[in-house]
Amino acid sequence: xxxxxxxxxxxxxxxxxxxxxxxxxxxxxxxxxxxxxxxxxxxxxxxxxxxxxxxxxxxxxxxxxxxxxxxxxxxxxxxxxxxxxxxxxxxxxxxxxxxxxxxxxxxxxxxxxxxxxxxxxxxxxxxxxxxxxxxxxxxxxxxxxxxxxxxxxxxxxxxxxxxxxxxxxxxxxxxxxxxxxxxxxxxxxxxxxxxxxxxxxxxxxxxxxxxxxxxxxxxxxxxxxxxxxxxxxxxxxxxxxxxxxxxxxxxxxxxxxxxxxxxxxxxxxxxxxxxxxxxxxxxxx
Amino acid sequence: xxxxxxxxxxxxxxxxxxxxxxxxxxxxxxxxxxxxxxxxxxxxxxxxxxxxxxxxxxxxxxxxxxxxxxxxxxxxxxxxxxxxxxxxxxxxxxxxxxxxxxxxxxxxxxxxxxxxxxxxxxxxxxxxxxxxxxxxxxxxxxxxxxxxxxxxxxxxxxxxxxxxxxxxxxxxxxxxxxxxxxxxxxxxxxxxxxxxxxxxxxxxxxxxxxxxxxxxxxxxxxxxxxxxxxxxxxxxxxxxxxxxxxxxxxxxxxxxxxxxxxxxxxx
Numbered sequence: 088x089x090x091x092x093x094x095x096x097x098x099x100x101x102x103x104x105x106x107x108x109x110x111x112x113x114x115x116x117x118x119x120x121x122x123x124x125x126x127x128x129x130x131x132x133x134x135x136x137x138x139x140x141x142x143x144x145x146x147x148x149x150x151x152x153x154x155x156x157x158x159x160x161x162x163x164x165x166x167x168x169x170x171x172x173x174x175x176x177x178x179x180x181x182x183x184x185x186x187x188x189x190x191x192x193x194x195x196x197x198x199x200x201x202x203x204x205x206x207x208x209x210x211x212x213x214x215x216x217x218x219x220x221x222x223x224x225x226x227x228x229x230x231x232x233x234x235x236x237x238x239x240x241x242x243x244x245x246x247x248x249x250x251x252x253x254x255x256x257x258x259x260x261x262x263x264x265x266x267x268x269x270x271x272x273x274x275x276x277x278x279x280x281x282x283x284x285x286x287x288x289x290x291x292x293x294x295x296x297x298x299x300x301x302x303x304x305x306x307x308x309x310x311x312x313x314x315x316x317x318x319x320x321x322x323x324x325x326x327x328x329x330x331x332x333x334x335x336x337x338x339x340x341x342x343x344x345x346x347x348x349x350x351x352x353x354x355x356x357x358x359x360x361x362x363x364x365x366x367x368x369x370x371x372x
Numbered sequence: 373x374x375x376x377x378x379x380x381x382x383x384x385x386x387x388x389x390x391x392x393x394x395x396x397x398x399x400x401x402x403x404x405x406x407x408x409x410x411x412x413x414x415x416x417x418x419x420x421x422x423x424x425x426x427x428x429x430x431x432x433x434x435x436x437x438x439x440x441x442x443x444x445x446x447x448x449x450x451x452x453x454x455x456x457x458x459x460x461x462x463x464x465x466x467x468x469x470x471x472x473x474x475x476x477x478x479x480x481x482x483x484x485x486x487x488x489x490x491x492x493x494x495x496x497x498x499x500x501x502x503x504x505x506x507x508x509x510x511x512x513x514x515x516x517x518x519x520x521x522x523x524x525x526x527x528x529x530x531x532x533x534x535x536x537x538x539x540x541x542x543x544x545x546x547x548x549x550x551x552x553x554x555x556x557x558x559x560x561x562x563x564x565x566x567x568x569x570x571x572x573x574x575x576x577x578x579x580x581x582x583x584x585x586x587x588x589x590x591x592x593x594x595x596x597x598x599x600x601x602x603x604x605x606x607x608x609x610x611x612x613x614x615x616x617x618x619x620x621x622x623x624x625x626x627x628x629x630x631x632x633x634x635x636x637x638x639x
Contacts, residue, residue: 104436145551168557176555183545184552186577196574200557231581245556 526602
């Protein structure tokens with residue numbers, strides 16, 4: 088697979104020249120492969136939000152560079168602007184950015200900014216609304232009349248309507264109830280499979296990223312702590328815990344079983360894998 | 373871009389300027405402003421400058437931060453200087469077309485610019501070294517005699533502290549909304565004035581929605597904690613005058629007196 092995003096020696100310092108100056112990101116290097124699902128985890132203040140805002144050129148690096156498809160997004164103004172459309176960024180609590188009279192108009196904001204004609208805009212809005220799980224009956228309603236969960240879906244549709252090659256979700260399920268959570272993650276998964284888009288998801292829920300992500304990027308204090316497959320990452324449970332993170336619930340169960348002396352793999356992180364091992368144990372016993 | 377707003381910003385510290393009673397600092401600022409407007413000629417301005425520099429040095433606020441506060445006023449300062457430079461009658465120094473520069477004009481322009489700069493930097497020093505809460509507490513305490521004539525002093529102070537408290541929050545919120553709309557390709561930097569004004573709608577609507585939501589939540593939270601106005605309300609941090617406050621106020625009065633005396637001399 089080819090690299091689509093390359094982050095080279097990236098660093099970012101906030102409030103340069105004031106008493107509040109601090110380094111949010113300190114020299115990060117990594118690449119994101121085309122079509123992969125990368126989970127980004129780290130405790131509050133580890134630099135996740137700062138990092139993702141560099142990937143579509145909202146923040147300018149203090150040093151280092153971000154390459155999109157092999158080309159620096161800071162080459163010139165047009166390239167930076169194009170990066171905004173190529174990399175869709177769904178912020179935390181995106182429902183607070185809704186502003187239009189109708190849901191349709193709000194989802195159409197991005198595609199319109201891209202300079203598409205009315206027919207293309209409409210086609211994209213309808214497709215995005217379906218992917219994001221926005222009810223067709225709400226398209227003509229005011230976004231402010233919808234429930235919290237529906238508002239969030241509208242905001243997500245507003246980003247994927249630009250049909251970006253890469254979509255970044257910053258804690259898309261924060262504040263949703265378990266059912267809405269599962270359904271939204273399902274939508275994201277379906278979207279990725281249907282379009283082949285590269286997806287980055289920032290999350291605090293190890294259970295969510297464990298199941299969905301191909302690889303995990305673990306951040307700590309503005310630096311990369313680990314980067315690898317979920318199996319590799321969750322095998323280092325102790326290290327994760329020492330930087331204020333947890334492991335998926337299944338993994339903590341298997342860690343405990345291992346402690347009790349049972350012959351299991353402690354880096355088990357999906358229910359299916361867990362079941363297989365338990366059945367094997369039962370068969371062996 | 374919004375990071376540059378320094379209004380109501382507070383740089384925590386533990387210097388003598390930070391430790392002064394907020395009432396002292398408010399009164400000092402008042403004395404300072406009155407003195408500034410009574411200033412005439414070099415020596416009195418020099419006196420004010422020395423006072424300000426001493427205060428800044430004691431507070432350990434970086435001078436750079438103070439100059440940053442001047443930035444938004446640059447247009448006003450330049451405008452005042454130019455108007456005064458060209459439209460003051462007196463001894464003509466140079467003349468071209470309809471413009472004439474006079475000695476008095478140069479003096480006026482110089483002193484006015486100095487006055488505005490000293491005024492802004494002096495008041496910024498107050499907000500830089502006093503937390504918003506201390507500031508409103510001080511104001512409430514200073515204005516409390518007005519309660520006798522049923523002036524809503526406490527309510528005013530509460531409104532002020534809420535407003536000050538929410539400036540950074542709303543700035544942060546605005547930044548977030550701007551980023552989110554930029555991520556959807558919103559363009560705030562190109563186009564004529566109408567296009568740019570229209571481009572603000574995607575920022576203003578969500579900002580107002582969230583400000584109202586916050587106001588609502590805050591009202592509920594205050595009511596949950598049985599807030600019912602200033603009647604019988606006590607303070608966690610009582611204000612006390614110390615020796616340093618008395619000395620500081622005496623210094624302020626001396627400064628004012630000095631400036632008034634100096635008005636009678638052309639120095």
